[in-house]
């Protein structure tokens with residue numbers, strides 16, 4: 001019952017494989033989620049009236065417990081990792097879309113007008129002005145979405161999706177506390193590491209912060 | 215070359231009850247500094263933004279250097295026109311140097327050329343490059359930000375400059391300094407400048423000519439002197455504060471009120487002043503010396519006489535409206 005890293009050190013390659021599976025699910029879900037969130041946020045910032053219905057729907061989806069959400073998705077996508085990844089995408093949409101919309105709307109309109117007035121094309125305005133200005137806020141959103149994804153991926157083991165949750169659920173079923181320790185330590189380490197990495201990226205993406213430090 | 219012509223230009227925003235700009239026709243000569251003046255909401259900004267096609271007119275046409283601007287690609291047109299706005303609109307994530315470099319980069323200038331241009335412009339707006347090049351806009355005062363905004367607008371060496379209340383949010387002292395700066399730059403660079411203002415003092419100080427607007431239409435387009443002495447109607451009269459005699463005297467030159475030398479002219483130690491001095495200077499000289507008459511000199515030669523009556527008459531020219 002006490003602290004036990006025995007399983008972790010003795011079965012490192014198994015834990016490593018589960019960790020990779022966990023990362024794969026999280027990474028895939030985030031990629032899909034970002035690919036969806038960017039155009040949605042752009043639509044909202046262009047057509048303001050879309051904001052309420054879209055954010056409302058996403059907000060309602062966000063209140064469904066993750067376990068229940070995955071169960072809803074199983075008949076559609078099967079008892080496998082796909083259902084879990086889809087659930088992660090749905091959950092992280094609220095976070096990403098909200099952060100992006102807030103970020104885009106917080107750009108001073110005078111700055112966009114100046115960019116237009118100087119003869120930048122829409123493409124140049126997006127890459128040279130909007131993206132750099134929104135990046136710090138966006139990375140902050142990705143960071144929170146990552147943590148949420150890691151947590152949901154853990155539940156995924158219940159649905160045949162693999163990942164570190166497998167250690168936890170196996171451990172609970174067979175009363176193997178060493179397995180539970182191995183699972184929870186690794187999930188926690190993963191969450192901490194990714195959080196730290198993204199925090200660092202967040203700082204890097206903010207030129208003003210870089211200046212203030214020097 | 216950079217003549218701006220408005221030909222029956224109108225813009226009615228969707229669902230607006232009346233046009234924001236209504237059949238404006240006028241011509242701005244190359245190298246001229248024209249101020250668009252009028253009360254809030256009269257269409258100054260709208261008129262200005264049609265020149266770089268941030269707005270498209272719903273009627274009429276605008277010509278730049280003889281070319282209908284609709285025939286140009288909007289981005290190309292804008293790269294040829296400097297644009298300065300009230301809140302500077304500097305890019306907060308770029309240094310001063312990078313902000314200034316934006317248009318030269320869009321124009322495809324070489325790196326060394328751009329670097330030289332940045333230093334040249336920072337000198338021009340009196341911000342020593344060594345100190346300011348690498349700062350971010352957040353590290354500048356409001357006045358300094360506007361200087362960078364002006365440098366940025368000049369970066370691509372445009373023949374035309376559009377300025378929309380560039381000093382609206384700046385304290386009075388800094389503002390006066392920046393206005394002098396604009397006048398100096400204008401003498402030095404000979405740009406065609408369209409400058410929006412709702413500040414009469416600012417307009418009178420800067421303009422070669424002033425477009426007075428009201429409810430989307432041009433009421434009068436004339437020199438400051440003509441506007442003060444021959445206002446088209448009571449609206450122009452009260453807008454310019456032509457009833458403020460002291461201000462008016464400060465703007466009119468001695469040469470506009472004096473009479474020629476009489477045949478029996480003798481100097482007799484009259485106090486003298488230059489023909490280019492203002493009538494306000496003349497008035498204080500009369501009050502100070504108690505003299506009946508002043509002699510007006512130009513290049514060391516007496517050219518005319520000025521009495522208190524002459525001053526009073528010219529101050530009352532604009533009255534009877």
Ligand SMILES: Nc1ncnc2c1ncn2[C@@H]1O[C@H](COP(=O)(O)OP(=O)(O)OP(=O)(O)O)[C@@H](O)[C@H]1O
Nearest residue numbers: 227228230234253254255256257258259260261412
């Ligand atoms: N994008 C827009 N859509 C609809 N109406 C507009 C728009 N921009 C301006 N207007 C209207 O057009 C008229 C002229 O506006 P404009 O901004 O040109 O005034 P202005 O003379 O620049 O005023 P100010 O001195 O306050 O800046 C106003 O009645 C304004 O409400």
Ligand SMILES: [Mg+2]
Nearest residue numbers: 258259260378
């Ligand atoms: Mg305006």
